Amino acid sequence: xxxxxxxxxxxxxxxxxxxxxxxxxxxxxxxxxVSAGILFHYFKTKDDLINELYVSLKKDFTAxxxxxxxxxxxKLGKIRLIWSNSWNWGxxxxxxxxxxxxxxxxxxxxxxxxxxxxVENFNLFINMIQDQIDTKIIKEIDIQFLMNxxxxxxxxxxxxxxxxxxxxxxxxxxxxxxxxxxxxxxP
Amino acid sequence: xxxxxxxxxxxxxxxxxxxxxxxxxxxxxxxxxVSAGILFHYFKTKDDLINELYVSLKKDFTAxxxxxxxxxxxKLGKIRLIWSNSWNWGxxxxxxxxxxxxxxxxxxxxxxxxxxxxVENFNLFINMIQDQIDTKIIKEIDIQFLMNxxxxxxxxxxxxxxxxxxxxxxxxxxxxxxxxxxxxxxP
DNA sequence: ACATTTGTTGAGTGATTAGTCAATTTAAAA
DNA sequence: TTTTAAATTGACTAATCACTCAACAAATGT
Numbered sequence: 078x079x080x081x082x083x084x085x086x087x088x089x090x091x092x093x094x095x096x097x098x099x100x101x102x103x104x105x106x107x108x109x110x111v112s113a114g115i116l117f118h119y120f121k122t123k124d125d126l127i128n129e130l131y132v133s134l135k136k137d138f139t140a141x142x143x144x145x146x147x148x149x150x151x152k153l154g155k156i157r158l159i160w161s162n163s164w165n166w167g168x169x170x171x172x173x174x175x176x177x178x179x180x181x182x183x184x185x186x187x188x189x190x191x192x193x194x195x196v197e198n199f200n201l202f203i204n205m206i207q208d209q210i211d212t213k214i215i216k217e218i219d220i221q222f223l224m225n226x227x228x229x230x231x232x233x234x235x236x237x238x239x240x241x242x243x244x245x246x247x248x249x250x251x252x253x254x255x256x257x258x259x260x261x262x263x264p
Numbered sequence: 265x266x267x268x269x270x271x272x273x274x275x276x277x278x279x280x281x282x283x284x285x286x287x288x289x290x291x292x293x294x295x296x297x298v299s300a301g302i303l304f305h306y307f308k309t310k311d312d313l314i315n316e317l318y319v320s321l322k323k324d325f326t327a328x329x330x331x332x333x334x335x336x337x338x339k340l341g342k343i344r345l346i347w348s349n350s351w352n353w354g355x356x357x358x359x360x361x362x363x364x365x366x367x368x369x370x371x372x373x374x375x376x377x378x379x380x381x382x383v384e385n386f387n388l389f390i391n392m393i394q395d396q397i398d399t400k401i402i403k404e405i406d407i408q409f410l411m412n413x414x415x416x417x418x419x420x421x422x423x424x425x426x427x428x429x430x431x432x433x434x435x436x437x438x439x440x441x442x443x444x445x446x447x448x449x450x451p
Numbered sequence: 452a453c454a455t456t457t458g459t460t461g462a463g464t465g466a467t468t469a470g471t472c473a474a475t476t477t478a479a480a481a
Numbered sequence: 482t483t484t485t486a487a488a489t490t491g492a493c494t495a496a497t498c499a500c501t502c503a504a505c506a507a508a509t510g511t
Binding site for chain 1: 285412440
């Protein structure tokens, strides 16, 4: 029974259900089934909890979307894998996914650049794309822009499929959307 | 000096800058340059203010993206116009745009379906797309899914262009992104 | 001119919240 | 076993917040 973990999970659930502004720390500890005080044993402040939760989920996400990348040889295949990895993580972790989205759209003083693990994965992605541009596998394009478009597209589609699960022939959508996106990336 | 309007504008700014959870009503009235009490003359509660702000901006947005639609005859041209209208509204109203995004990604008990004006515009859009599917101008696709993908893509790109204005050859991006999306829509 | 409504103020209130802390339990080390 | 350290509790506090209200000002109608 790792109470720290219980707190983080309870927080994720409540933040997504009610929003940051309507989730007191007392509700979090109650949901986690622990005392009110222990929250401040593991986290200095409420903001600190939000921060740590966000960073840990972001790490979870980036680690997962880069999984098995070395098993693919084709350069294009690598982007394609990242594409479906992101998609699958989103569909398999709807709560975590919604929490990340929520924070990404709120001013929340979380500085991701302080976390070397994240910066490293981020650079890995950037370098990979740059290499693909250099070798003319994809067209000349601002990489940040590409990244945001890509995740923006995935995000909105995953959000929709999570809301309307009856639609889910997941893999079909992944494939179709990928084709659209690759059409855009082609030189 | 419409104090109601001043309050809404101040609220938009502060909500975007600090987030809902870190913006007390006192800060809003201070930013607006009015007394603390008057906020509750114009809005029953803080949530009520958030609600009214959101609905009014959503109306502003939908009204604008459907503007001049009757001046275009080509069916495809109509979607294309909605595309660039959305894009332009986002770029021209960055604060309002970010606020809408923020609420859309937070659980906030705002019920848009209570507002006939919004429902009407929403149906207008849906019917237009359905007609285009029927006349084989675009492919068979779940309309809600199409809508979310479309606005998801626009959203992420607008967000990026707002953050990095140096990139902005706006119209080029609008055109390129539209081509990608149309490629997806083609039967 | 007066009366009536509407807009505006800001000090005040009760409720809620983040965060503390002394006391107690549990676990680990010696 | 004894000692020491770490985890856990929940009542408590100080601060903050949403919201009220009595008093006043401005506008509007008669």
